Amino acid sequence: xxxxxxxxxASSFVMLPSSFAAVKLxxxxxxxxxxxxxxxxxxxxxxxxxxxxxxxxxxxKKTAKADASGRWMVxxxxxxxxxxxxxxxxxxxxxxxVLVGEVxxxxxxxxxxWEMQMKPDxxxxxxxxxxxxxxxxEMPKTTALTQQDDVPTKWARSAPxxxxxxxxxxxxxxxxxxxxxxxxxxxILSAWGGTRIEPWTSxxxxxxxxxxxxxxxxxxxxxxxxxxxRAAHERHLAxxxxxxxxxxTALERKLxxxxxxxxxxxxxxxxxxxxxxxxxxxxxxxxxxLRGSIWYQGESNHNEGFVYTDKTKALLASWRSVFQQPDLxxxxxQIAPWQYGNEEPDILPQFWQAQRKCLDIPHTGMAVxxxxxxxxxxxxAHKKEVARRLSLWALSQTYGRSEIxxxxxxxxxxxxxxxxxxxxxxxxxxxxAARDGKALTHFEIAGRDGIFHPAEARVDGDxxxxxxxxxPQPRRARFAWNKLAIANLMNKDGLPATAFHTHWxxxxxxxxxxxxxxxxxxxxxxxxxxxxxxxxGSWASFAPNCYATSNTDKFxxxxxxxxxxxxxxxxILVGAPEIGSTKTVAVSxxxxxxxxxxxxxxxxxxxxxTRASINFADTEAQFIRLTYLDHYAELAGGFPNTFAFTxxxxxxxxx
Numbered sequence: 289x290x291x292x293x294x295x296x297x298a299s300s301f302v303m304l305p306s307s308f309a310a311v312k313l314x315x316x317x318x319x320x321x322x323x324x325x326x327x328x329x330x331x332x333x334x335x336x337x338x339x340x341x342x343x344x345x346x347x348x349k350k351t352a353k354a355d356a357s358g359r360w361m362v363x364x365x366x367x368x369x370x371x372x373x374x375x376x377x378x379x380x381x382x383x384x385x386v387l388v389g390e391v392x393x394x395x396x397x398x399x400x401x402w403e404m405q406m407k408p409d410x411x412x413x414x415x416x417x418x419x420x421x422x423x424x425x426e427m428p429k430t431t432a433l434t435q436q437d438d439v440p441t442k443w444a445r446s447a448p449x450x451x452x453x454x455x456x457x458x459x460x461x462x463x464x465x466x467x468x469x470x471x472x473x474x475x476i477l478s479a480w481g482g483t484r485i486e487p488w489t490s491x492x493x494x495x496x497x498x499x500x501x502x503x504x505x506x507x508x509x510x511x512x513x514x515x516x517x518r519a520a521h522e523r524h525l526a527x528x529x530x531x532x533x534x535x536x537t538a539l540e541r542k543l544x545x546x547x548x549x550x551x552x553x554x555x556x557x558x559x560x561x562x563x564x565x566x567x568x569x570x571x572x573x574x575x576x577x578l579r580g581s582i583w584y585q586g587e588s589n590h591n592e593g594f595v596y597t598d599k600t601k602a603l604l605a606s607w608r609s610v611f612q613q614p615d616l617x618x619x620x621x622q623i624a625p626w627q628y629g630n631e632e633p634d635i636l637p638q639f640w641q642a643q644r645k646c647l648d649i650p651h652t653g654m655a656v657x658x659x660x661x662x663x664x665x666x667x668x669a670h671k672k673e674v675a676r677r678l679s680l681w682a683l684s685q686t687y688g689r690s691e692i693x694x695x696x697x698x699x700x701x702x703x704x705x706x707x708x709x710x711x712x713x714x715x716x717x718x719x720x721a722a723r724d725g726k727a728l729t730h731f732e733i734a735g736r737d738g739i740f741h742p743a744e745a746r747v748d749g750d751x752x753x754x755x756x757x758x759x760p761q762p763r764r765a766r767f768a769w770n771k772l773a774i775a776n777l778m779n780k781d782g783l784p785a786t787a788f789h790t791h792w793x794x795x796x797x798x799x800x801x802x803x804x805x806x807x808x809x810x811x812x813x814x815x816x817x818x819x820x821x822x823x824x825g826s827w828a829s830f831a832p833n834c835y836a837t838s839n840t841d842k843f844x845x846x847x848x849x850x851x852x853x854x855x856x857x858x859x860i861l862v863g864a865p866e867i868g869s870t871k872t873v874a875v876s877x878x879x880x881x882x883x884x885x886x887x888x889x890x891x892x893x894x895x896x897x898t899r900a901s902i903n904f905a906d907t908e909a910q911f912i913r914l915t916y917l918d919h920y921a922e923l924a925g926g927f928p929n930t931f932a933f934t935x936x937x938x939x940x941x942x943x
Contacts, residue, residue: 311335311379316576319384320443322423322474323376324391324577325369332361332575333378344377345386346370369471371421387421389472390465391578392682394458395488395570396585398481399621399667399674404459405452407669417451417459422466424454427478431557432568433512435490439572443474455479457584457621460675461682468683476576478569480559484588485599487565493606494562499598502820503832507562510555510817520552550815566606574610580617580686581607582678587623587666590639591631591897592828594793597645604649619653619681620646622786624661624668625772631866631897635827636771637787644698644786653681656696659723659784663772677783693717696783702765702790709733709743709754709765711790716750718780728752730775734764736797745777752777764791801825802855803912803939812837812845814931823849827935829865829897829925836868837916839930846915849937854879854910860902861938862914864892867925868933872917875902877909884913895924897935912939 312334323329323345331343335354342351343362350362367388376383394400404410404417425443444450451459455477462475491511494504509516527549535545555561589596600620608616622643628636647654655677662668680694695715702711713720722728728745733754743754743765754765768775768787777785791797803823813819818836826833837845857877864870872891876884887907890900916932923929 311339311341311381313378313381313383314438314572315441316425316476316573317376317378317383318425318442320386320423320445321383321425322387322389322391322443322472323364323367324579325388325471326366327577327579328366329364329577330361330575331364331376331378332359334358335360335379341379342377346374346388371472387423387472387474389421389474390469391474391476391576392462392465393476393478393573393578393581394455394461395478395581396583396621397479397483397588399587399623400455400457400582400584401477401479401481402456402667402671403453404456406667407456407671409669410456410671413672414448414452417446417448419446419463419466421472422446422462423472423474424450424459424462425474425476426454427476427569427572429480429559430568431487431559431561431564433555433557433561433564435567435571437572439568456671457582457675457678460672461582461678464676464679465682468679469687476573476578478565478573479584480565480569482588483559483565483585485585485596485603486562487559488570488585489563489599489603490566490571490606490610491563492609493566493602493604496605496609497598497602499595500602503562506817506820506832507555510553511563512554517552517554524549524552553817570607571610575612578611578613578616580619580682582682583618583620584674585620586639586643587626590623590628591635592642592826592833593638594642594645595824595826595828595833596639596642600646601649604652615651617651617653617682617686618649619655619678619685621674621678622654622656622658624657625663625770625774626661626666627663628771631771632899633770633772635897637769637773637789638792640787641789641793651685653685653694654786655681655694656784656786658768658787659774659776659778661774663774693781694783697777697779697785699767699786699788699790704762705753707755707760707762709762710748710751711754711765711767712751713785714750715783716779719749720747720752720777720779720785723776723778723782723784726776728775728777730768730770730773732756732766732769733759733762735759735761736763738764738791738797740764740766740769763797764789766790766792798859798940798942801938801940802851802857803849803937806849806851808847808849810837810845810847812840812842814838818931818933822847822934822937825936827863827865827897827899829867829933829935833935834865834867835934837932839928841930843919844915844917845932846913847934848881849912849939850881851910851912851939854908855939856906856941857909857912857939858904858906859940859942860887860912861899861936861940862890862902863897863899863935863937865933865935866895866897868927868931869894869920869922869924869929870916870933871919873900873932873934874915874917876913876915877907878911878913879909881911884911889917894920894922906941912937
């Protein structure tokens with residue numbers, strides 16, 4: 289018995305947990321890291337529930353008790369910059385070689401991800417990348433449908449072996465700040481080529497922007513684990529139960545069995561899914577102390593116009609909330625000219641205007657790179673100059689260098705002076721000039737007919753005066769309004785002017801778009817997530833910004849827009865995207881929603897994004913109907929040809 293008692297006692301000691309369970313820090317806390325100076329610095333991690341964790345750094349000692357789930361956090365008091373390696377201790381964990389300085393998040397798609405070793409000019413700098421007080425860390429490329437607390441990564445000192453595969457824009461931006469500010473700098477890279485803006489944004493970010501309410505609801509309804517997803521599948525189960533009974537009844541009566549109800553859509557876990565990259569590549573950083581963020585993205589969203597401005601608001605609402613910095617600086621790159629296949633040449637300039645509109649969001653800045661793009665390469669070189677222009681924003685707006693103006697010339701206003709148009713620019717103090725010393729390029733003017741002709745352009749202080757022999761009575765002007773435009777107008781600091789159009793997006797000759805935001809009904813409703821986007825202001829070719837009927841083989845099909853009240857109309861704009869087999873579309877109007885009168889029709893080309901203008905005499909109408917009369921036999925974009933797609937509908941009274 290005594291031996292048995294001793295054996296049981298020994299086994300009980302083996303089963304007892306350790307008195308001091310290992311404290312765990314997330315992977316962003318590793319050797320060689322940089323902590324943000326002059327801000328409260330959160331340090332957090334996991335431990336046994338109820339365990340008290342002591343964090344020590346730079347003479348400070350803070351303690352916290354792990355909650356019921358084992359989570360704990362302390363906040364270090366603001367720290368001065370320090371280039372001397374220090375040790376951060378959290379319980380039994382020690383993080384070595386910790387510096388204090390400036391920390392920036394660098395994110396976006398491939399042009400932000402683009403590595404130092406991937407272009408000759410940046411590759412040549414790799415042997416000179418040894419900078420012990422510049423630290424680099426990259427978030428691994430991974431996705432998740434739920435918010436992740438940690439992913440494996442680690443910091444490194446800048447050196448040829450770490451910098452070669454690091455973002456060229458991130459590296460040069462960090463180096464510039466390090467050299468200018470004389471403090472340690474840490475760059476956190478979280479980027480993935482080919483990604484859209486939506487995966488980098490949280491659901492809460494979409495919720496914060498009223499214009500994206502439907503998008504947020506649609507995403508939440510497809511998210512496994514959400515209440516909306518559960519409700520949708522419960523409705524589906526009920527429908528399937530009814531269907532089973534209907535099938536039994538049909539079989540008993542020797543009738544055709546009805547089709548099974550389609551299952552609700554679920555979000556796939558991939559790098560294009562909304563929220564998937566925020567969950568896996570941004571949220572694991574939360575709430576790390578940052579100074580600001582730089583962003584190089586947009587190529588994958590370039591064809592959706594001002595919807596991108598709303599999505600940028602959502603991205604910033606997302607990040608600023610979780611990092612607890614409502615004024616988090618956000619400096620972004622206006623994407624460069626590029627061919628973008630056979631799409632219309634004005635789609636990219638419209639996106640440039642959407643990016644410029646993002647400057648209305650507080651604490652943002654835009655680096656314009658139209659002069660250093662390459663229409664043949666979506667990944668242009670000169671990443672060092674891109675980073676320099678981003679750093680101008682940081683130095684000026686974040687670090688108070690008032691002598692720096694990071695903006696190139698921006699269109700401010702225009703006036704008609706006889707046969708000339710005077711265009712006035714801001715950020716033109718000291719005058720404007722041609723970068724190459726030649727005549728100014730890519731200026732055009734038009735009369736009331738809207739037909740643009742190349743213009744002769746003359747600098748006059750902070751203005752450019754435009755004339756064209758073919759336009760004796762000019763009314764409109766535009767600049768660099770083409771996806772391939774590499775214009776030469778710059779200011780005294782050598783920064784390029786941004787593309788503009790005096791009559792877009794608001795065209796004084798068109799007036800208000802009566803269809804914007806209106807609802808509609810369909811004779812053949814889409815059940816695949818494409819029953820949106822018809823009047824949202826975006827001419828994009830993908831859900832939820834593009835509308836489609838369902839894919840039944842019954843034609844004609846129609847969709848009817850309710851303008852909410854009677855309007856006097858004489859112009860309706862209709863767009864078909866490059867996907868699908870949409871062919872002939874008839875446009876009709878009605879005052880009562882019952883009797884419709886056709887006002888025009890258009891045959892859209894296959895596989896090319898096109899907009900049609902349907903002009904007619906002034907007509908009082910509250911309803912607009914698109915009737916899809918037929919379709920091409922060929923497919924475009926891999927969709928069945930029985931879908932009818934429409935990118936957007938706009939309605940005007942042109943005076």
